[in-house]
Amino acid sequence: MKKVGIIMGSDSDLPIVKKATDMLKSLDIPFEVHVYSAHRTPVEARDFALNARDNGFGVIIAAAGMAAHLAGAIAANTTLPVIGIPCKGGMMDGLDALLSTVQMPTGIPVATVALNGAANAALLAAQIIAVDDKELADKLDAKRRADAAVVLEKDKGISERL
Ligand code: RP5
Numbered sequence: 001m002k003k004v005g006i007i008m009g010s011d012s013d014l015p016i017v018k019k020a021t022d023m024l025k026s027l028d029i030p031f032e033v034h035v036y037s038a039h040r041t042p043v044e045a046r047d048f049a050l051n052a053r054d055n056g057f058g059v060i061i062a063a064a065g066m067a068a069h070l071a072g073a074i075a076a077n078t079t080l081p082v083i084g085i086p087c088k089g090g091m092m093d094g095l096d097a098l099l100s101t102v103q104m105p106t107g108i109p110v111a112t113v114a115l116n117g118a119a120n121a122a123l124l125a126a127q128i129i130a131v132d133d134k135e136l137a138d139k140l141d142a143k144r145r146a147d148a149a150v151v152l153e154k155d156k157g158i159s160e161r162l
Contacts, residue, residue, distance in 0.1 A: 001133060002058025004031040004125045007048065007074060009064035011035050013087050016116050017063050020085070023122035027139055029129065032057075038064070038073035045070065049077035059083065059125045062110075063118065066090040068097035071110045081128050083121045084110040 004024055008017050017033070024031045036045040052060055060078065062071035063085035071084030084101035088094035094115040102112040113120045123140075130136040 001030060001136070002129055003056050004029055004122070004129070005048065005052055005057045005060040006031055006033045007036050007045065007060065007062045007070060008033070009035075009037045009039075009062075009068070009070045009087075013063045013065065016085065016087050016118050019116075019118035020061055020063075020122040020125075023119050024126070027122075027126050027136065027143075029122075029126055029136070036070075038069040039067070042073065045073055046077050049074045049080075052078050052080055059128045061085060061118075061121045061125055063087055063121075064101070065094065065097045068100040071101050071112070072104055072108065075104070075108050075110050082110050083124055084112045085118050085121050086112065086115050088115050 006017060006020060008014065021031060021033065034048060036048055038045055049060070057080060059081045060074055061083045062074045064070035065087035066089065068086050071082055075082040086094055086097035086101040090096060098112070098115055101110060104110045111124060113124065126136060126140060130140055
């Protein structure tokens with residue numbers, strides 16, 4: 001199975017990124033995690049992206065806050081799908097990171113999830129890998145059914161709570 005690469009701009013992003021690693025673990029998807037910054041370690045971030053396909057990765061998740069150029073910088077150096085997680089914090093509480101991540105120029109796409117949306121980033125990565133992996137696709141279907149069952153259980157009890 002292809003690996004998921006997870007890059008975070010700082011180890012201060014780790015509490016957010018952990019939701020992605022937890023999700024990937026629950027689906028038995030192999031992943032590798034690094035702290036590389038578009039600004040503080042641009043060479044390492046670039047090298048990771050340039051070599052990612054040859055190193056067995058199928059998709060890359062990049063998490064960063066504030067002037068969040070990491071996902072875009074990674075995407076500039078690979079044609080693997082890149083998923084950006086804008087992280088909350090800083091003067092604008094994440095709006096700056098959201099816009100920095102989502103506003104990519106035509107030609108260099110980044111699939112941007114919600115602020116701190118690490119679980120969905122992992123699920124989207126899983127869905128990309130599941131395109132040609134029936135066993136993983138079945139796992140994702142089973143998860144959808146289990147998640148729906150939880151909601152329907154809440155539906156049963158909602159009237160009594162009013
Ligand atoms: C970004 O700046 C990082 O991704 C992090 O979200 C934010 C703050 O980084 P630290 O100053 O905590 O290292 O590059």
